[in-house]
Amino acid sequence: MRVRQLKDLLAGRLMIAFAIFSSLLVFLIAIALYWRSKPILEAKSLSDLLLGSTWLPFQGEFGFYPFILGTLYVTILAMIFAVPLSILSAIYLAEYAHENLREKVLPLIDLLAGIPPVVYGVFGVLAIVPLVEYIAPVIGKLGIPFLRAESYSTGFSLLAGGIVLAIMVFPIIISISHEVFRAVPSEIRDASLSLGATKWQTIKHAVIRTALPGIAAAIILGFSRAFGETMAVLMVVGNVPSVPKSVFDPAYPMPALIANNYGEMMSIPLYDSALLLAALILMLVILLFTLAARLVLIRIERSMAHG
Amino acid sequence: MENLSLKNHISIQDLNAFYSGHHALRDITVEIPQKQITAIIGPSGCGKSTFLKCFNRLIDLTDGARASGKIIVGGIDVLDGSIDITDVRRRMGLLPQKPNPLPMSIYDNVTYGPRIHGIKDKKRLDGIVEKYLKIAGLWDEVKDRLKSPASKLSIGQQQRLCLARGLAVEPEIILCDEPTSALDPLSAQHIEQQLLKLKNDYTIVIVTHNIHQAMRLADYVVHLYLGELVEYGPASEVFKNPKEERTRAYINGTFLADLKTDAEINLKGNVCPYNFMYAKQALHDLSNGKLLKVVVDYPTAVTEVPRGMEADGHKVLSVKQINKTDWEIVIQK
Numbered sequence: 080m081r082v083r084q085l086k087d088l089l090a091g092r093l094m095i096a097f098a099i100f101s102s103l104l105v106f107l108i109a110i111a112l113y114w115r116s117k118p119i120l121e122a123k124s125l126s127d128l129l130l131g132s133t134w135l136p137f138q139g140e141f142g143f144y145p146f147i148l149g150t151l152y153v154t155i156l157a158m159i160f161a162v163p164l165s166i167l168s169a170i171y172l173a174e175y176a177h178e179n180l181r182e183k184v185l186p187l188i189d190l191l192a193g194i195p196p197v198v199y200g201v202f203g204v205l206a207i208v209p210l211v212e213y214i215a216p217v218i219g220k221l222g223i224p225f226l227r228a229e230s231y232s233t234g235f236s237l238l239a240g241g242i243v244l245a246i247m248v249f250p251i252i253i254s255i256s257h258e259v260f261r262a263v264p265s266e267i268r269d270a271s272l273s274l275g276a277t278k279w280q281t282i283k284h285a286v287i288r289t290a291l292p293g294i295a296a297a298i299i300l301g302f303s304r305a306f307g308e309t310m311a312v313l314m315v316v317g318n319v320p321s322v323p324k325s326v327f328d329p330a331y332p333m334p335a336l337i338a339n340n341y342g343e344m345m346s347i348p349l350y351d352s353a354l355l356l357a358a359l360i361l362m363l364v365i366l367l368f369t370l371a372a373r374l375v376l377i378r379i380e381r382s383m384a385h386g
Numbered sequence: 387m388e389n390l391s392l393k394n395h396i397s398i399q400d401l402n403a404f405y406s407g408h409h410a411l412r413d414i415t416v417e418i419p420q421k422q423i424t425a426i427i428g429p430s431g432c433g434k435s436t437f438l439k440c441f442n443r444l445i446d447l448t449d450g451a452r453a454s455g456k457i458i459v460g461g462i463d464v465l466d467g468s469i470d471i472t473d474v475r476r477r478m479g480l481l482p483q484k485p486n487p488l489p490m491s492i493y494d495n496v497t498y499g500p501r502i503h504g505i506k507d508k509k510r511l512d513g514i515v516e517k518y519l520k521i522a523g524l525w526d527e528v529k530d531r532l533k534s535p536a537s538k539l540s541i542g543q544q545q546r547l548c549l550a551r552g553l554a555v556e557p558e559i560i561l562c563d564e565p566t567s568a569l570d571p572l573s574a575q576h577i578e579q580q581l582l583k584l585k586n587d588y589t590i591v592i593v594t595h596n597i598h599q600a601m602r603l604a605d606y607v608v609h610l611y612l613g614e615l616v617e618y619g620p621a622s623e624v625f626k627n628p629k630e631e632r633t634r635a636y637i638n639g640t641f642l643a644d645l646k647t648d649a650e651i652n653l654k655g656n657v658c659p660y661n662f663m664y665a666k667q668a669l670h671d672l673s674n675g676k677l678l679k680v681v682v683d684y685p686t687a688v689t690e691v692p693r694g695m696e697a698d699g700h701k702v703l704s705v706k707q708i709n710k711t712d713w714e715i716v717i718q719k
Binding site (some may be wrong): 269276 | 444482484502548
């Protein structure tokens with residue numbers, strides 16, 4: 080009897096400890112990153128670090144500007160491809176597709192989310208990079224801003240990174256916004272249709288409007304996924320630390336910077352600290368975005384539940 | 387025999403409806419007269435709402451549902467797949483069971499239909515908003531806050547807004563699917579009054595499981611039972627002298643279960659002292675000796691409402707629990 084109760088007590092305590100530990104982990108990582116990046120924050124001003132564009136660790140120059148821009152550009156590019164495609168797919172699946180089709184397509188999309196990033200990277204190198212190399216001179220001649228090809232493009236570029244990332248965030252945005260569309264009460268559709276609206280008018284004016292906060296949350300979650308994605312992007316984006324002027328130029332996003340360099344040349348003063356600062360910035364931005372998206376989704380869930 | 391001179395507006399012939407195998411409506415043939423209120427009565431699950439959904443073909447939205455037969459409105463068969471269903475729907479306003487304002491302002495709710503049908507002129511839209519909010523009896527309450535979200539209105543106001551929104555596309559027919567079942571008694575009364583006014587200009591079909599409501603409103607009655615048409619005819623005849631035993635049983639059964647109450651209010655979701663105030667208000671509208679049924683789910687109300695009513699000089703006839711959470715209190719004024 081005693082042993083049984085003791086085990087019960089122990090099991091309870093142990094599980095609480097594990098639960099607390101895993102939820103504290105995020106804070107532990109943030110604190111450790113901050114602590115390790117303190118030396119560079121003390122040696123340089125934050126604005127020099129964030130806005131400086133020279134990256135010469137040997138000479139003690141750590142300007143993150145090209146990396147921050149590289150991350151932003153590749154993420155924004157990915158979202159430009161992914162958002163319209165995913166939202167339209169989600170609308171089709173939720174509003175038009177027959178149940179049979181929906182049941183077959185959704186698991187496939189979820190499967191897409193489970194493919195390891197390195198596989199996407201290989202796919203990018205083999206398929207997307209040559210494609211970009213091929214189209215760069217053609218489109219580059221048109222002289223559209225951001226689409227010029229000043230010099231020869233190897234294909235390892237912002238555009239390749241954007242396309243690969245877009246494919247990776249599709250499943251997140253599709254499956255969340257599909258859920259959001261399904262959660263729109265059928266009364267909203269009834270109201271619009273009974274006034275003589277067509278199906279598309281109903282979706283455009285009533286359904287999307289109701290689903291808007293949820294779609295925003297889906298996009299933000301996709302954004303934070305793209306923002307921190309490392310492996311696939313690193314393989315196709317070219318990794319040149321300069322500010323890209325065209326989508327055909329190579330870029331160097333922050334996750335790639337950390338992954339490529341951490342552990343090497345650690346004897347350079349402040350180098351380790353600089354890389355960990357990059358990690359800290361990355362983590363804080365993603366945390367912020369994810370938190371915002373979760374809050375929106377929770378609010379929607381509540382408002383739907385309470386009618 | 388004045389009724390013979392009435393024009394029929396909707397002609398339903400051999401209507402059958404199926405929900406993925408379930409035969410929801412069987413061979414219904416009935417005529418719905420123009421500019422009259424036709425009530426569709428029957429117990430829950432008898433196909434009343436399905437019947438209504440066939441009229442504007444909202445039944446199409448349900449996966450695996452289909453309807454066959456003919457519903458002829460103005461020479462057009464609604465169930466014919468080749469017709470422009472959006473035009474048919476525009477000609478039939480829908481007042482739903484639960485108010486379903488669109489997630490936009492009061493103004494935008496009313497102008498939603500007209501805008502969809504291509505009206506862009508701001509002055510014309512302003513005129514439409516004022517006209518139909520007045521018809522729905524909501525204008526005075528909202529004229530100063532037309533731009534505020536429709537969701538901020540009370541449930542009763544939302545339902546009148548839905549009425550105004552439906553009327554704004556100039557339908558000929560108004561379909562009501564238990565339009566007062568989610569409303570407090572005052573709002574319900576308000577909607578009923580609007581419907582009685584509107585029957586001069588519109589053909590109204592109302593689905594209700596509230597016999598009293600049907601008696602108050604209907605000129606014609608259609609009784610459905612388990613998807614079959616049991617009886618239809620002028621309300622006076624069906625209620626006084628039902629031809630069918632099943633109709634008689636349904637009407638009497640409802641009365642017995644109701645203790646022949648004259649009014650009922652549903653106060654579920656309300657707390658004290660609002661329960662008490664609403665009950666008092668409803669009693670105030672009744673003449674002496676009439677019965678009021680109050681349904682509450684707030685535990686304190688079960689003892690406090692009867693006590694308060696007796697203190698006011700009314701007689702409490704019965705207090706009984708009708709299900710896990712709800713209690714029914716019958717009060718005589």
